[in-house]
Amino acid sequence: MNEQFPFAERGRCRVVIENVSPEIEAGRFPIKRVIGEHVVVEADIFADGHDSLAAVLKFRAEESPEWSETPMESLANDRWRGEFFTTKLGNYFYTIEAWVDQFKSWQTDLQKKLEAGQDVSIELRAGAQLIERAAQRAASRDAENLLSWAKELSIGESITGDPIARRALNRDLTDTARRCLGRQFSTKYEKELPVAVDPERARFSAWYEMFPRSFASAAEKHGTFKDCELQLPRISKMGFDVLYLPPIHPIGKSFRKGKNNNVVCEPGEPGSPWAIESGAGGHKAIHPELGTLEDFKSLIARAKEFKIEIALDIAFQCSPDHPYIREHPQWFRHRPDGSIQYAENPPKKYQDIVPFDFECEDWKNLWQELKSVFTFWIGQGVNIFRVDNPHTKPFAFLEWCIAELKATNHELIFLSEAFTRPKPMYHLAELGFTQSYNYFPWRNSKDELETYFTELTQSPVADFFHPNLWPNTPDILAQFLQTDGREAFAIRLVLAATLGASYGIYGPAFELCENTPREPGSEEYLNSEKYEIKRWDLSAPHSLENLIARVNQIRRENPALQSDRNLKFHRVDNDQLIAYTKSTDDGSDTILTVVNLSPHYTHSGWLELPLEEFGLDARKTYQMHDLLTDARFLWRGPRNYVELNPVLSSAHIFRLRRHVRTEHDFDYFA
């Protein structure tokens, strides 16, 4: 008979659970949360008829076999919601169970009949039967209480003096009865949906990228890890908590690129750190001129004292001198003339770079070896990796590699450097990358910024994609930065640091407002540090160090700025002024940022705020405290005037202060 009943086991399960959110690609990929964050789950839950339903959100950390539960609440239109908090790093799972709540259904119907003045004696006896059933499953004490309650209802006589009808709705006994009746014919959602829980830095971080070789104490020398240590106080003072170094491996000699990416390299030129390996050691070796492995570990330890983590750049490609090419020729493509296939993006050729052939027969050993590169550096104390061009490596490899590494080390953070098309960019985040570079460098106008950051923070993308906003990188001198000097850098800094809970700059080029492109129309730096050792004048008076330090301090002191999903844009009647708030869930911290997007001109306009969302009374004055300048403004009502002169400041970063001092606060005895 079961042949004909494909739903046999759930034939009497009357509740439907569907349209669960969040749920990425039918549960194929985890949503992301950082430790301590809550996961809010919603679903359509309904049954035939008009019975009352009950639903629970079930969740567990991967290693615990037992589910925890929290009740879900019914919102409007058959939508239900529940939430749980993540308290451990690693993976969680959640799912939903829902059932017809017989006891609540009985009580609800009873109440309606009572209100209509109907005779309910038979209904009370029906309730007594339900309660007796509950008593059979109850522990002795509960059973006793339930049985006595059932007796009252069946004979229609209250023992408390309360009217029997009110007695039937007794809340304590109701809870006991509902619990003991259990979940007959409950529907279990068929999927267990994953959550990746990462350390807080996955969501909130400030990155500083620098080339160690440019920081030698003496001119004409190659900077070392030791020299980097001397930079730590400055970086810490600016408020960064991740120091990211381009690849630290030996640099290839064959086809080494010269200054400004010249295909001819003059003797003595250092080459690009992304052309990995000369001689022995490969991706697990250190470029001798930077120092030793011990020096590197010392840098990590010193950085920790400043609460700074070192992030390493992993670029899975080889220079033609890389030992892999001799030891594992099967991992590379060869051309019909026997030569090795270098990287190409026709008609462009990258003869200093040899890609792996991930379609080779020996792919499993290749995967293991590449994974071991991460494992090696994790062993030295590195927890954060920026992965170079991941969109040119197979997605299956990256998914496997990150999952394997995170299974034993939940602290790891992987930043995806994929300036590629939207779908592959998002897919890299889905498959496991913790943070992602994104299109921020090319979103400049108010409309572009609002549209893009609404997509990143208010669509399902926000559940798996942590954007990391970089106004510049060694590869990108964004056009906006090229023409308007210091003000342009200040604008992009404030936008990056307040739109994004994570952001980064490539310094000191950024704070020193280095803005000359290699040629007009190019977004490459002239005399790029990628191909040569630079000397930076860190004490130049136009340096943005102080502004950066101030902005990072504001970020640290205001939890509202440490999230992305809380971003909301607000109307200003001037297209050169952009305004947005971020608030903590409990409303205790609200930051309003207003930026004048024009580096040249003063702009003013009327700003509209949804006061009720901030718990403000439209008839009362509130204070806006500009954390950049420490100026305080008294505002009233939803519309207020803002004006920004870029010579003074291109931005307000206001903290909303609800309490304004009045005469009642005056202390007559002070």
Added chain:
Amino acid sequence: MNEQFPFAERGRCRVVIENVSPEIEAGRFPIKRVIGEHVVVEADIFADGHDSLAAVLKFRAEESPEWSETPMESLANDRWRGEFFTTKLGNYFYTIEAWVDQFKSWQTDLQKKLEAGQDVSIELRAGAQLIERAAQRAASRDAENLLSWAKELSIGESITGDPIARRALNRDLTDTARRCLGRQFSTKYEKELPVAVDPERARFSAWYEMFPRSFASAAEKHGTFKDCELQLPRISKMGFDVLYLPPIHPIGKSFRKGKNNNVVCEPGEPGSPWAIESGAGGHKAIHPELGTLEDFKSLIARAKEFKIEIALDIAFQCSPDHPYIREHPQWFRHRPDGSIQYAENPPKKYQDIVPFDFECEDWKNLWQELKSVFTFWIGQGVNIFRVDNPHTKPFAFLEWCIAELKATNHELIFLSEAFTRPKPMYHLAELGFTQSYNYFPWRNSKDELETYFTELTQSPVADFFHPNLWPNTPDILAQFLQTDGREAFAIRLVLAATLGASYGIYGPAFELCENTPREPGSEEYLNSEKYEIKRWDLSAPHSLENLIARVNQIRRENPALQSDRNLKFHRVDNDQLIAYTKSTDDGSDTILTVVNLSPHYTHSGWLELPLEEFGLDARKTYQMHDLLTDARFLWRGPRNYVELNPVLSSAHIFRLRRHVRTEHDFDYFA
């Protein structure tokens, strides 16, 4: 080793397929199409790197084990699209396969290098190697051609006289090589997504509901199936193709409802057809006063001659006299006093109706018995069922029952009568109902209609929900109809018949503009036909018969009106005027409907049409032919004036005619 490689079998499959549409609840439910319709499938398809990809849409009818294939095309932003046509009733499945197209990648790179003037001799040799690999898998003739081609490329000498570079791009040989190279490391989408293919009437139908008992030839008599036969010419002349009868089973006597739903029934009152069964036979019997089973079959046969199908109403509930209650007491709930539990929606009681207890132990036999009710009537020639209140029966039962019945009879159509909340209403369509009643009776203003029909036709809902629009039913005398006489009925008729490819009316109450509610504020009819036999004056001069006949003829003659997903609203600068078009896919038929929503006043406004979507030249005159009045208007440009006086006509139903006669058409020799 495979332990560590959960993706082992797809480690080298570099293509990602995700975000496939249509896809309902991760493929749990089928999308709906009618026979001959196409299924357009889109997906995000991409791989690492910049290789060229290829993708196919695979599809098959359920009974055929072999997949058919059609290539998918790349749109913008990594989105791909393919389509197939449904040619058989029953279920189809579709899925996607995609792979890196090595040969195309090679040719694309080659072409770029040629355009950049680079030396390509090694590339030609690499191509020759690929072609040789293809030749190994080719049939003899192809193999010969490919090998000779490979030879040309490897020695760099063309045999055709064409430059060797152009020769490398030869299209015929390219197709052969690509085909023979096959689909190395192809990615197969993990789901096979279902399609339910129904007869055309599932999408395009005009229903007429009537109570046979009111059509006796002599007064004071109970109408019969024979009397119904006499109505067929009239119904056919009006243009309906489904004649839907309320339940035809014997009507219960216990607690029989009297006139106007009175709980007391006078002797001789007929009762409600939905209170099923007195005496023997139950849901498989016919109310004796309507005639015999033979009479019913004769009605079906006569109707077929008029191309009309009979739709039966299946109401899964019993009167207290139903034989099930004696024979299967275990299928019902009993109250503590031993009495049977009648239907309730507290504080309302429906003592003439006893619901089944779908949670009973014997549920499997109950399911089988209820299914056998359909099977019985299918055996008598019924293919269309209107299911009464399906939202009060378990979804699992309905899903099982409809699937079982349709497995052996693909022609079946099930109409869901669920005037319930949106989520259960949609879920009934997901689980198998072909057509659905919906909120049309309560959507009256322009904004309400636009919002609701955009949701029904332009969101994913359109893939599984065929709305059937009823301006009235025996249960619903919509408020809009109550106050404004004939014009109100005309407005709702045109809206139902042109907004919906399927619609229906409850007649003759509708065409005779019966509009008195039981009491002010009620949407029940006064002296409802549900509880008494009516006499209708079908020849009344105010009857809408002629308008209905005209509108149904327009629907039949214009395929644009036979679909729902092609609905588009257009701007009119008057909120009392609503305008929308429907077009066939090939653009050969475009219908513009404009309705004056006010039954009282003339309204006019300027209408904006997107001419380019209709293939119209903004500088040329086109003709709008009003199919209701046969008037023709010459329009030019996107903005045109419309005016509707409800005394003359509340609507235009324009057919767009592109060709306007000019002097060049004049036949000098005629």
